[in-house]
Amino acid sequence: MSEAVExxxxxxxxxxxxxxxxxxxxxxxxxxxxxxxxxSDVWIATVDTEHAATLDRTITTIETIYNPNKHRLEVRSDxxxxxxxxxxxxxxxxxxITVAGRTVxxxxxxxxRTAWRLLDDRGxxxxxxxxxxxxxxxxxxxxxxxxxx
Amino acid sequence: xxxRVAVVxxxxxxxxxETQRALAATGVEAExxxxxxxxxxxxxFDAFVLPGGFxxxxxxxxxxxxxxxxxxxxxxxxxxxxKFVIGICNGAQMLLEAGLVPGTGPLRRPTAAFAPNAGxxxxxxxTHVRLAVAPERVPVLAGLAADAxxxxxxxxxxxxxxxxxxxxxxxxxxxxxAFVYCNARGERIVAPNGSxxxxxxxxxxxxxxxxxxxxxxxxxxxxxxxxxxxxKAAARGNTRAMLAPSGGIRFFQAFAAGLTGANVAR
Numbered sequence: 001m002s003e004a005v006e007x008x009x010x011x012x013x014x015x016x017x018x019x020x021x022x023x024x025x026x027x028x029x030x031x032x033x034x035x036x037x038x039x040s041d042v043w044i045a046t047v048d049t050e051h052a053a054t055l056d057r058t059i060t061t062i063e064t065i066y067n068p069n070k071h072r073l074e075v076r077s078d079x080x081x082x083x084x085x086x087x088x089x090x091x092x093x094x095x096x097i098t099v100a101g102r103t104v105x106x107x108x109x110x111x112x113r114t115a116w117r118l119l120d121d122r123g124x125x126x127x128x129x130x131x132x133x134x135x136x137x138x139x140x141x142x143x144x145x146x147x148x149x
Numbered sequence: 150x151x152x153r154v155a156v157v158x159x160x161x162x163x164x165x166x167e168t169q170r171a172l173a174a175t176g177v178e179a180e181x182x183x184x185x186x187x188x189x190x191x192x193x194f195d196a197f198v199l200p201g202g203f204x205x206x207x208x209x210x211x212x213x214x215x216x217x218x219x220x221x222x223x224x225x226x227x228x229x230x231x232k233f234v235i236g237i238c239n240g241a242q243m244l245l246e247a248g249l250v251p252g253t254g255p256l257r258r259p260t261a262a263f264a265p266n267a268g269x270x271x272x273x274x275x276t277h278v279r280l281a282v283a284p285e286r287v288p289v290l291a292g293l294a295a296d297a298x299x300x301x302x303x304x305x306x307x308x309x310x311x312x313x314x315x316x317x318x319x320x321x322x323x324x325x326x327a328f329v330y331c332n333a334r335g336e337r338i339v340a341p342n343g344s345x346x347x348x349x350x351x352x353x354x355x356x357x358x359x360x361x362x363x364x365x366x367x368x369x370x371x372x373x374x375x376x377x378x379x380x381k382a383a384a385r386g387n388t389r390a391m392l393a394p395s396g397g398i399r400f401f402q403a404f405a406a407g408l409t410g411a412n413v414a415r
Contacts, residue, residue, distance in 0.1 A: 018206075018208070019206075019208040019209065022205055022206075022208045022209070022214055023208065023209050023214075026209070026213075026214050026217045029217055029218075029219065030217060090264070090265070091311075136258075137257065137258070138209070138213065138217065139209065141210060141213070141246070141259050141262045142259075143259055143260060143261045143262040143264070143311055143312045143313070143316070144262040144264035144311035144312075145210075145262075
């Protein structure tokens, strides 16, 4: 069996994100010093090494995942949040073997998570303690979700 | 004096009219109150019902944004003062996110969730629920007979109770499981949504707050019953019988009776 690699496709709206704005409003009500919330879909695939480049291209053709007119796509070769990000996923996260209903060669499994970045009034990431508090009080329900910081 | 019940509407709520009608049919004064009126508008009410829908489009998580809304401050204060609060479907999700139900943790720090259904699909199917605690355990529905079976429609994508096993054990042990899924005879069935322990509804420690996922208000008149229902079949050709309250209306009669201390037949 061939080697597999991980790919993370971080997809963020470039048009106004109503959900992120609503989240920001709630975070303000909670009393957290956040000026902007950025939400991204994160698709994490385990893919055969020789098919990774193909998957990178295929993802850009599935409009229900990525639409170049309204999304920004960042391809990462690891599945870890960057500093300042929190990823939310289900505790019972189960990889699918199709990508938005399509069979894609070499894909062994793919999961979808939600990434949040919270920014302060200078456009910088909020302190880790603020992100953690936002996660505990609002962004994650630990009864069925987990937060990856 | 007639009890005043607020049917609290958030942006995205969609079941307020049928909920109000079901409540009004039981003789209570039910008023639809929009979130934009703020928590002050709710202080004068005797009880609260949070109807179904998709408050705030289920953004972030079903019920999560509404649970932090300013208008929920009044609902939380009322619940803590012992007033009756019911949440149906999306309203139930709000109550869990607000920590009012099961109420085993701090406010707005949920210890359980109505998570996405097993299989990941939105479900719209008929079901029955059975009262799983003694009626006196839930004053909010104290008018309901022991083991009462109520018909209702499942209409949700996130109705699967999820919690750590220890929490589920606690919920069962301490009588927080108010309703379980069952058939028309009251026999337990596997929850259509995969809900843990077959739970359809939860209550808090004092039994004055209740969260239920299926919609009894959508099965509260004979014409709303599923095809094949004996009452509905018997009412064919009889408009008056078809428009009569039955089935799920018992849930609301029990709520109204709980407000006045009366009893409702099974």
